[in-house]
């Protein structure tokens with residue numbers, strides 16, 4: 001097995017689309033992937049030789065609220081500490097790039113059954129004593145759909 005290294009801000013839209021599909025997430029059209037990555041704050045990728053085998057990214061305001069999205073490791077590379085290394089890098093980036101001494105938080109919505117993976121890195125499940133459930137609202141933007149890549153559909157995450 002070749003060494004795995006974690007690389008900053010090296011995630012290309014084609015790898016983002018491929019890894020999302022391999023992780024069972026929904027297919028993202030190229031145009032949407034490009035815009036999403038351009039508007040994000042930071043990405044961490046796991047590189048094995050010249051292949052990206054895992055990824056995660058930070059979105060948010062970069063000061064008070066950081067959000068983790070799209071953590072995914074190729075199935076054949078799972079269970080080797082790569083996901084943990086990616087999330088650890090995302091956390092260290094958020095800590096190092098928040099205002100010194102400020103209070104900030106990193107949020108995420110865990111995929112079903114993946115809560116223990118994040119709990120091991122200090123994330124707390126909602127709802128709890130002082131907070132209700134996390135919530136999302138999905139929508140389809142008006143206008144014509146972006147062009148599909150024709151790769152597959154994934155599971156809707």
Ligand SMILES: CC(C)(COP(=O)(O)OP(=O)(O)OC[C@H]1O[C@@H](n2cnc3c(N)ncnc32)[C@H](O)[C@@H]1OP(=O)(O)O)[C@@H](O)C(=O)NCCC(=O)NCCS
Nearest residue numbers: 023071072073078079080081082083084110111114116117
């Ligand atoms: C979730 C995911 C990123 C984990 O990546 P990974 O590289 O397999 O995880 P790691 O090997 O780094 O595991 C780190 C620790 O979490 C634990 N862990 C990983 N997945 C777990 C799970 N589903 N339940 C409980 N513990 C889990 C590991 O046992 C390990 O524990 P340790 O530090 O005590 O040894 C990976 O399984 C994945 O890509 N899944 C499909 C996509 C997905 O669901 N992403 C999450 C979106 S929120």
